[in-house]
Amino acid sequence: MNRQLLRGSSCAGAAILVAVATANQANSAVLFNFDYSQNANGVGFLDPLLGTERQNALQDAADAWGTQFDHNATITLSVTSSSNPQSNTLASAGSQIIGFSNNTFAGFGSGDVIRRKVLSDGNEDLNGSSNDGILNFNWGQNWDLSSNPNDVNSSEFDFYSVVFHELNHALGFSSFIAEDGTDPFDNPNIANVWSKFDQFIVDINGNPVIDPNTGLLNQAIWDAGSTGGASPGAGLFFNGPNALAANSGSSVGMGLGLYTPTTFNEGSSVGHLDDENPLYEDLLMSALVGTGASARALSPIEKGIFQDLGYRFVSDSTNNPTSVPTPSLLGGLIAFGLKLSRKRIKQAGG
Ligand SMILES: [Zn+2]
Numbered sequence: 023m024n025r026q027l028l029r030g031s032s033c034a035g036a037a038i039l040v041a042v043a044t045a046n047q048a049n050s051a052v053l054f055n056f057d058y059s060q061n062a063n064g065v066g067f068l069d070p071l072l073g074t075e076r077q078n079a080l081q082d083a084a085d086a087w088g089t090q091f092d093h094n095a096t097i098t099l100s101v102t103s104s105s106n107p108q109s110n111t112l113a114s115a116g117s118q119i120i121g122f123s124n125n126t127f128a129g130f131g132s133g134d135v136i137r138r139k140v141l142s143d144g145n146e147d148l149n150g151s152s153n154d155g156i157l158n159f160n161w162g163q164n165w166d167l168s169s170n171p172n173d174v175n176s177s178e179f180d181f182y183s184v185v186f187h188e189l190n191h192a193l194g195f196s197s198f199i200a201e202d203g204t205d206p207f208d209n210p211n212i213a214n215v216w217s218k219f220d221q222f223i224v225d226i227n228g229n230p231v232i233d234p235n236t237g238l239l240n241q242a243i244w245d246a247g248s249t250g251g252a253s254p255g256a257g258l259f260f261n262g263p264n265a266l267a268a269n270s271g272s273s274v275g276m277g278l279g280l281y282t283p284t285t286f287n288e289g290s291s292v293g294h295l296d297d298e299n300p301l302y303e304d305l306l307m308s309a310l311v312g313t314g315a316s317a318r319a320l321s322p323i324e325k326g327i328f329q330d331l332g333y334r335f336v337s338d339s340t341n342n343p344t345s346v347p348t349p350s351l352l353g354g355l356i357a358f359g360l361k362l363s364r365k366r367i368k369q370a371g372g
Contacts (some may be wrong), residue, residue, distance in 0.1 A: 052088035054084035055098065057100050057316030090337065092338070112190050112364070115157040117136035117146075118155055133217075154192075158362070165178060182318055188365065198361050205239075231244050265323055293363045310368040
């Protein structure tokens with residue numbers, strides 16, 4: 023399996039804008055712009071016959087998804103297409119990631135470009151005018167583009183569901199931990215860069231995978247948990263307080279089971295809910311999806327995860343958002359990175 027981790031050139035001189043977040047406006051939403059300039063000519067979203075319909079469906083789905091968030095920001099994603107019927111990857115997406123030259127751990131989520139842009143209502147843009155993240159779709163599969171889930175038949179993949187899933191990765195539902203336990207930069211001159219999501223990953227005994235003070239990964243806990251197998255008996259768990267509160271009705275005490283198959287799958291393992299646990303396998307943020315109409319909304323526990331990441335929802339008129347302090351920007355920018363999380367195809371009978 024290829025490591026779909028792209029490292030950009032270093033950039034020490036980019037300006038960092040930090041401003042006080044403005045008050046929420048009446049019609050909050052996250053808006054998504056899509057840049058197709060990196061998409062191969064004639065393929066997928068730029069197919070001469072079907073491209074416009076595909077772009078329109080993507081924009082319509084993204085517009086709908088963004089309205090549930092009580093934040094005001096515009097996110098630009100660089101969109102590409104592949105066309106590979108043999109691949110078991112349907113789509114992938116991720117936020118740009120910033121690494122810092124200072125060797126002091128800057129805190130979980132300090133390099134999350136999109137999450138920080140949204141939570142600051144657009145005031146923090148860590149990578150300036152560059153696109154904020156990336157999105158890829160594999161058009162070698164049989165998609166149904168309808169906004170109506172009743173139109174998705176049993177041999178088709180639900181495009182809207184997968185768009186929602188991938189946008190969630192870009193917004194921060196993503197682990198930055200590679201199979202070997204390294205961070206996206208794996209560079210001794212850059213302090214470890216972990217996502218906000220990574221802050222809440224624990225083993226079955228509640229031990230954090232990453233030390234919250236030093237940012238150092240506990241290799242033994244990671245190695246045992248990341249390929250531990252099915253929850254609730256093994257593997258790794260998400261223990262954010264909002265997610266746990268939403269999960270209280272289930273029998274799972276430690277936290278939400280994360281996808282930790284015994285063979286590590288880069289881009290899928292750990293950064294999804296556990297497909298191997300019947301409680302989670304059909305939820306939007308599980309790693310695998312089958313054909314037919316699929317989840318098109320956040321379950322309460324997935325909503326709890328987003329609240330743990332700092333997000334507010336417009337439906338929560340009395341919400342009590344987790345305080346999201348702005349991490350101090352130690353040192354200068356040194357590198358851009360990107361880590362993609364994927365939605366894979368559910369195998370027949372699996
Ligand atoms: Zn995914």
